[in-house]
Amino acid sequence: MSRLLVCPPDYFRIEYEINPWMRRTNTVDGERAYRQWHELMTVLEQDAGATLERMTPVPGLPDLVFTANAGVVLGKRAVPSRFRHPERQREEPYFEAWFREHDYEVIALEKGLYFEGAGDLLGFPDGWFGGYRQRSDIRCYSRLSEIFGREIIPVELIDSRFYHLDTCFCPLSGGELLYYPPAFDRYGQAAIAERVASERRLVVPEAEALKFACNAVCVGKHVVLPAGCPETMALLRDRGYEPHPVPLDEFMKSGGAAKCLTLALD
Numbered sequence: 001m002s003r004l005l006v007c008p009p010d011y012f013r014i015e016y017e018i019n020p021w022m023r024r025t026n027t028v029d030g031e032r033a034y035r036q037w038h039e040l041m042t043v044l045e046q047d048a049g050a051t052l053e054r055m056t057p058v059p060g061l062p063d064l065v066f067t068a069n070a071g072v073v074l075g076k077r078a079v080p081s082r083f084r085h086p087e088r089q090r091e092e093p094y095f096e097a098w099f100r101e102h103d104y105e106v107i108a109l110e111k112g113l114y115f116e117g118a119g120d121l122l123g124f125p126d127g128w129f130g131g132y133r134q135r136s137d138i139r140c141y142s143r144l145s146e147i148f149g150r151e152i153i154p155v156e157l158i159d160s161r162f163y164h165l166d167t168c169f170c171p172l173s174g175g176e177l178l179y180y181p182p183a184f185d186r187y188g189q190a191a192i193a194e195r196v197a198s199e200r201r202l203v204v205p206e207a208e209a210l211k212f213a214c215n216a217v218c219v220g221k222h223v224v225l226p227a228g229c230p231e232t233m234a235l236l237r238d239r240g241y242e243p244h245p246v247p248l249d250e251f252m253k254s255g256g257a258a259k260c261l262t263l264a265l266d
C-alpha cells in the first residue's frame, strides 16, 4: 500500500521565477491545470492503487501543490523542508502543521540549513541519495542520516534545469533506477554506478528528461509519468512495469510534474 500527500492546484500559478522553467509571462491555464491534476489523482488512485491524503490549498502559495517538497517522512517521523527561496519559505508552516496534525513526530533542522524534502532525498530501502547545490545544502545530509539511521550519498546537481533530484532520478520498486546521468557530475555518476548495478540503470534520453520523464511516481509495478515520453515507457515495459502517462504540461511551466505533486508517506 502506498499513501501520498497531495494538494489541489486552486492557487497554482507562476508568480515568481526560481528555476529556469518558470516564466511569469507563461500564464497557467487554471482550468487545464485543474483537469490535469485531477486526472493524475484518478490514475494514482484507480490504476496505481495509491491512497491520497489531501492538504488544504492556501491563497498566495502557488507552489504548495508540489508536496514532494513538504519534507521527508519515515515511519512516524517527519523532517519538514527549509526552502532556499523566500518565496517558498512561506509554505513551511503549512507543511509543518500538516505533519503535526497527522501525529508525526516533527524534527526540525537548524535554521539556515537548506533542505527541500523528497524533491532532493530519494532512494532504495537500504541506501538513499541526496541532491545538493541547486536547492538543498550538502551539509543537511549528515544530519538527516543521523535522524533516519540510513546511509545517504550526496550527489551534486550540475544542470540548473534539473534543480531537484527528483527531476533526473527515480528509484523503482524492483531496485531499478530511472535517471538522466548528465544532470550529475562524474563523481556523482560514479557514486550512483557503484550502488546500482548497470543492468538496473535505465537511462532516459535527453529529449524525454526535458519532458520530466524521471519525475515519475512508482507504486509497485505501476509507474505514473508525464505524457510524451514513449522511449521511457518502452524501457519501463521492458522491465515489467506498467507505465501510465498523464499530460502535466501546465505544471511543467513551474518546473514540476507527477512526482513533484506527491509526497510518499510510507
Ligand code: ARG
Residues within 6 Å of the ligand: 018, 019, 022, 063, 066, 068, 069, 088, 118, 119, 120, 164, 166, 167, 254, 255, 256, 257, 259, 260
Ligand atoms: N516551482 C517549484 C520550485 O521551483 C517547482 C517545484 C518542483 N518540485 C520538485 N520536487 N521537483 O520550487
